[in-house]
Amino acid sequence: xxxxxxxxxxxxxxxxxxxxxxxxxxxxxxxxxxxxxxxxxx
Amino acid sequence: xxxxxxxxxxxxxxxxxxxxxxxxxxxxxxxxxxxxxxxxxxxxxxxxxxxxxxxxxxxxxxxxxxxxxxxxxxxxxxxxxxxxxxxxxxxxxxxxxxxxxxxxxxxxxxxxxxxxxxxxxxxxxxxxxxxxxxxxxxxxxxxxxxxxxxxxxxxxxxxxxxxxxxxxxxxxxxxxxxxxxxxxxxxxxxxxxxxxxxxxxxxxxxxxxxxxxxxxxxxxxxxxxxxxxxxxxxxxxxxxxxxxxxxxxxxxxxxxxxxxxxxxxxxxxxxxxxxxxxxxxxxxxxxxxxxxxxxxxxxxxxx
Numbered sequence: 001x002x003x004x005x006x007x008x009x010x011x012x013x014x015x016x017x018x019x020x021x022x023x024x025x026x027x028x029x030x031x032x033x034x035x036x037x038x039x040x041x042x
Numbered sequence: 043x044x045x046x047x048x049x050x051x052x053x054x055x056x057x058x059x060x061x062x063x064x065x066x067x068x069x070x071x072x073x074x075x076x077x078x079x080x081x082x083x084x085x086x087x088x089x090x091x092x093x094x095x096x097x098x099x100x101x102x103x104x105x106x107x108x109x110x111x112x113x114x115x116x117x118x119x120x121x122x123x124x125x126x127x128x129x130x131x132x133x134x135x136x137x138x139x140x141x142x143x144x145x146x147x148x149x150x151x152x153x154x155x156x157x158x159x160x161x162x163x164x165x166x167x168x169x170x171x172x173x174x175x176x177x178x179x180x181x182x183x184x185x186x187x188x189x190x191x192x193x194x195x196x197x198x199x200x201x202x203x204x205x206x207x208x209x210x211x212x213x214x215x216x217x218x219x220x221x222x223x224x225x226x227x228x229x230x231x232x233x234x235x236x237x238x239x240x241x242x243x244x245x246x247x248x249x250x251x252x253x254x255x256x257x258x259x260x261x262x263x264x265x266x267x268x269x270x271x272x273x274x275x276x277x278x279x280x281x282x283x284x285x286x287x288x289x290x291x292x293x294x295x296x297x298x299x300x301x302x303x304x305x306x307x308x309x310x311x312x313x314x315x316x317x318x319x320x321x322x323x324x325x326x327x328x329x330x331x332x333x334x335x336x337x338x339x340x341x342x343x344x345x
Binding site: 039 | 054055057058088089090091092094095098157158
């Protein structure tokens with residue numbers, strides 16, 4: 001594997017981790033938005 | 043050809059730090075703060091999760107604007123020392139990645155705002171993004187020295203959006219907050235453009251010091267600081283805020299006008315001798331933070 005390939009793999013890995021974290025955070029945020037909306041409309 | 047060669051992208055995938063840099067985090071912090079102040083100054087508050095999401099949407103929208111601005115101005119940024127090291131002019135990122143990132147952030151922020159808060163706030167957020175990208179970046183900035191004057195409206199939206207998130211209505215106080223930032227923007231940017239004017243001239247951007255000269259720009263800075271100060275104390279004079287905000291606005295605005303007066307009196311043409319301009323620029327950032335902090339303190343302590 002060349003140095004450039006290593007950089008590509010490292011960046012892909014880092015971006016995948018950040019994307020996973022962001023998607024997890026978004027799912028949690030949607031949960032709390034839903035709870036708040038139900039509270040308003042109750 | 044080996045399999046790896048066939049799947050290798052034409053350019054390196056962007057580093058996440060460069061994607062973050064596209065969002066102009068420092069500019070975003072002022073936008074987020076003014077949006078939060080507009081929300082906290084409102085007479086009623088939304089549930090915490092919805093308020094948090096709305097501020098997140100303002101931040102994402104501002105980030106989308108920053109990315110689209112850098113995508114459109116990559117060639118100009120390459121000509122200016124201050125911006126040449128940004129990800130696109132430095133060749134660290136494929137332009138299409140920046141475009142997709144900017145459009146994606148912008149659309150996502152508006153949709154999430156509409157779903158979490160209300161569609162009036164989402165419409166205002168969409169208007170501010172479209173105004174910044176098309177009216178300011180694409181249309182005005184490369185054409186007229188009044189670019190900052192009219193384009194400043196884009197940065198004036200966040201407190202109005204914050205208020206509408208909380209109340210669902212557009213009222214007098216958030217419109218005055220809009221006016222304060224609108225009138226604050228020209229002296230703030232012109233102070234900066236005075237001591238980096240050679241950069242703007244090299245890039246062919248018609249900023250006021252490049253087109254109308256240094257002396258004229260200094261006069262305009264001082265003249266704009268007067269209606270800005272009037273707009274800053276207006277909420278108190280109209281009975282929309284209490285004395286904490288009124289006294290703070292009067293003192294902070296007085297200092298602003300004094301510093302603008304020092305800029306007006308300065309005759310230096312060498313950026314190294316533009317201490318007055320650098321002071322005003324630094325103070326202008328503090329001023330907006332201080333003014334909106336006073337607004338929120340007034341709402342929560344006095345009322």
